[in-house]
Amino acid sequence: MDKLKDAFNKVAEGAKNMKEKEEEKKKIKDVLNHKPINIRELREHCISEFGLVDSSIRKKAWPILLNIHDEVKVKDLKDDNTTTPKFISFDKDKGWNKHQNLENEKMADQIDKDVNRSLNHYPSFGIKSRRDQLSRMMNSIFQLNQDWSYYQGYNDICSAPLMAVEENMGFHVSVAISNYFIKDFLKSSFDKGVIPALNLMMKIIEGTHKEVYEKISFLEMPTFAVSWIITWFSHDLDSSEDIYRIFDYCIASHPAVSIYLAAATVIHNKDQLEDLEEGDIATLHMIFQKLGTENFDLEKVIALTEDLMEAYPPEDLLYDNKKIGFENDSPIIDPSLQLTTKIIQVAKETQEKYIVYPQSRVEKYGEYVTKGNLAAGTVTMICLYFIAQYYRSEDCPEPKPSDF
Known part of the structure; x- marks a missing residue:
């Protein structure tokens, strides 16, 4: 009787998910069919449950989100x-x-x-x-x-x-x-990208979930997370739909997002770390090798990732990077190299057709300048200044509240 009940519940849950996905598809298509396309709203769909739902939508949305649209x-x-x-x-x-x-x-x-x-x-x-x-x-x-x-x-x-x-x-x-997003990992040495990424993952865990950090801090380097970070989990997951879902999320996020996802995955599995003895590297790796088949509720991990990015904002990397080790030309720490900045730079020629840029990120740029954080002689902050000035200029029209 219990098995029959479980089977019925699974069918009912599947039908509910299918209905919700169809409703989500309609909402996303409405965003894509509106001119200009609201980039911020499109990104929010990528982050929310189900992401972009299916690849018929991704074919149009991914190029727009990556600022390559139809040219x-x-x-x-x-x-x-x-x-x-x-x-x-x-x-x-x-x-x-x-x-x-x-x-x-x-x-x-x-x-x-x-x-x-x-x-x-x-x-x-x-x-x-x-x-x-x-x-x-x-x-x-x-x-x-x-x-x-x-x-x-x-x-x-x-x-x-x-x-x-x-x-x-x-x-x-x-x-x-x-x-x-992954330019740091395409450098000649992993010391220039992968090692700083692992350092950052540990820093995020330490700063937000101290008890989890203490369980794994014996590791000199958490190499179990390398493939998660440099492949956006696509090497480890068994489901192509889960892989697409993560790509939806990452494309709509900060360049450091896969590092936050890795930290969230460790924290999500904290119950399995309770009995872990210090120095037991083999058991630790075994726990995370099961990622593709168990111990991984993708939507919960994404929600936790959002919480981590709020608790330890990626923008803070501008100040903490000396302890982490990314090079100065990293899009992870330099906003002038990030996708949102590129969208601002082309806004004048594409706004009528596509772009309503995400106000919150641009406001962050302005915030850095107005708080007096423009360090003398640093190229990064000079870039931030000119971006902020451009956004505030008369040539760059202010977005209407209704656009967001």
Whole structure:
């Protein structure tokens, strides 16, 4: 009788979720069909339960959220040395495909190996052709961005855009994610990005959940979280829908979001850490190796991540970075390199069509300046000043309250 009741409850819950998802889809489509599109509202849907719901919406929303919408600026690598940016339609663009012959043979060989073990979390139909597409995407990305260093797990980052929005758009989405969110991990040494990220994760846990920190503080380096952070959990989760859901959330958030997600995942599993003995690294790693199948309520982890970002705002990284170790050109600590700033910079030419920028982030920029935090000689804060001045200028129209 109990089994029958449980089965009935599962069916009822599934029907309820389906209805709620359909209602959410309608709301998101209304946002996307409104001109100009309210970016802040679209981001809020990404953060709320279900995210963007399905990939038919992601195909339109991800490019908008990443500020590439239906025209893409591509690098001009012709021999004429022109620096004029080219703009081409998403639907027609395949210019990047001409650069798939990666000159770095060692990197190309590693990409080939990783591609052959990729896409196992996604529907297997046509997997060979999908892997061919993934190979073209990644080889082209690193041929066009030769200052980036490939890392194992980047194939997982590119797999989600490929499967969600197809090859061509997936290429541009992957490049945008690389530029605005994971650039620190594409540097020549993990010391420049991954180690600071792990330091930050521990700092977040220590500052918000001291009792959890004390359970794992014996670790010299919490390496169990590396793949979570550098692949946005896409290497560890079994469900493609969960992977897309995390990408929805990360694309709409601060560049440090995967680090906060990692901290939230540890805190979410704090009950399992109660009996952990100091120095028991094997048990600790075993607890978190189960991530893809158990111990991971995604919506609760995302909600907890939001709480952590409120308790320890990413903007505070501007002041705490000396203890963490990111380089000065990190989008995680430098607002001038973040996606929101880029949206402000192009607002004048796109506002009628798309952009209503997120007021809260811009207000933060202004707050840094007005509080007198402009440190003399620091490029970062000079950038903040000019962004704030631009936003307040007569040329940049004030958003109406109704826009938000």
